Amino acid sequence: MKYLDEYRDPQTAQLLLDEIRRITTRHWTLMEVCGGQTHSLLRHGIAAELEGTVELIHGPGCPVCVTDQAAIDFACQLAHREEIVLASFGDMLRVPGSHGSLLDAQATGAHIQIVYSPSDAVELARKHPETEFVFFAVGFETTAPATALAVKQAARYQLENFSLIVSHVRVQPAMESLVQAPDNRVQAFLAAGHVCTVMGYESYESFVNQYQLPVVVTGFEPLDLLDGILACVKQLEANEAMLENRYARTVQAAGNRAAQDLVQEIYQVCDRAWRGFGVIPKGGLELRPEWQQFDALLRFNKPEIPVIKRDECQSFEVMTGQIKPPECPHFGKHCTPESPLGAPMVSSEGACAAYYRYGVTTTP
Numbered sequence: 001m002k003y004l005d006e007y008r009d010p011q012t013a014q015l016l017l018d019e020i021r022r023i024t025t026r027h028w029t030l031m032e033v034c035g036g037q038t039h040s041l042l043r044h045g046i047a048a049e050l051e052g053t054v055e056l057i058h059g060p061g062c063p064v065c066v067t068d069q070a071a072i073d074f075a076c077q078l079a080h081r082e083e084i085v086l087a088s089f090g091d092m093l094r095v096p097g098s099h100g101s102l103l104d105a106q107a108t109g110a111h112i113q114i115v116y117s118p119s120d121a122v123e124l125a126r127k128h129p130e131t132e133f134v135f136f137a138v139g140f141e142t143t144a145p146a147t148a149l150a151v152k153q154a155a156r157y158q159l160e161n162f163s164l165i166v167s168h169v170r171v172q173p174a175m176e177s178l179v180q181a182p183d184n185r186v187q188a189f190l191a192a193g194h195v196c197t198v199m200g201y202e203s204y205e206s207f208v209n210q211y212q213l214p215v216v217v218t219g220f221e222p223l224d225l226l227d228g229i230l231a232c233v234k235q236l237e238a239n240e241a242m243l244e245n246r247y248a249r250t251v252q253a254a255g256n257r258a259a260q261d262l263v264q265e266i267y268q269v270c271d272r273a274w275r276g277f278g279v280i281p282k283g284g285l286e287l288r289p290e291w292q293q294f295d296a297l298l299r300f301n302k303p304e305i306p307v308i309k310r311d312e313c314q315s316f317e318v319m320t321g322q323i324k325p326p327e328c329p330h331f332g333k334h335c336t337p338e339s340p341l342g343a344p345m346v347s348s349e350g351a352c353a354a355y356y357r358y359g360v361t362t363t364p
């Protein structure tokens, strides 16, 4: 297939659905890791079509949703300082922190600039040497190469007014934390195609062997998702646990070595607090010591700000598959995209936003 339409062909989708139903002999629970996949599953009605056959639960693959609340609080605090402009992707602006969101902070005078890439923030710092620019670096392995490149650019320009709040997270440690949980319901994973495009999928071999769960690398179009679901179900029905790449047009086993080398040069693996999850061992990336002049945490001496937990949001339960968004008592009532109580309702990759946007108000 060469064109996008071909990955949305209704007849082929029906054949795949029929095949999934034909071979399924019992209820299976699959987790799609990536929020982009969640949106596609809801948008194209796939989750509803498979109701009673295969249950799809939604994983922690929304970078905005898992960004630690303490990092948002720090970003808000820096943005209020006279000499600082906080540069961020737009998605982060409406995510609630302890005392409101970055958008709330902006309304009370904080300096916040939406950027579309980390390099935009570097360019702003280069043009305005009198101002400190702090880039809020969130995201999985997919966005880490771009922020690594920004660090190198800042070093090349010898910028002394550019730094990062590094909040990058790594997806595989989160998957491990999920399957190790006593209440784990995941029987197979649709692995996130975008992350695998960068990181490859070789590292999942040991994961599959250790946990004996199928992992199928899957894309984002309806036929990609149905094909990935079918591959998972075939394995489960055969009592097998294998690693399969069903997104070969984009993902290679070794991934993008140049991007990995760049990330490796700038970052090192660290333990990281995930919003709702707590600290996940090896769950994040931090700047290597030789690049720490660009670490906003060190440059601005992050004060200990008590994080005020927003207990009303059940995002952890949503992102671990314990509940579906409509099961949250606030869904569509106190929590809407205009007035979100939690990140999954406001992020473009959030599961609650997907259910709300596509009008799925009951649990499939």
Ligand code: SF4
Binding pocket: 312, 313, 314, 315, 318, 325, 328, 329, 330, 331, 332, 335, 336, 340, 341, 342, 343, 344, 345, 346, 352
């Ligand atoms: S509906 Fe709102 S409050 Fe409930 S889990 Fe989703 S984001 Fe949190």
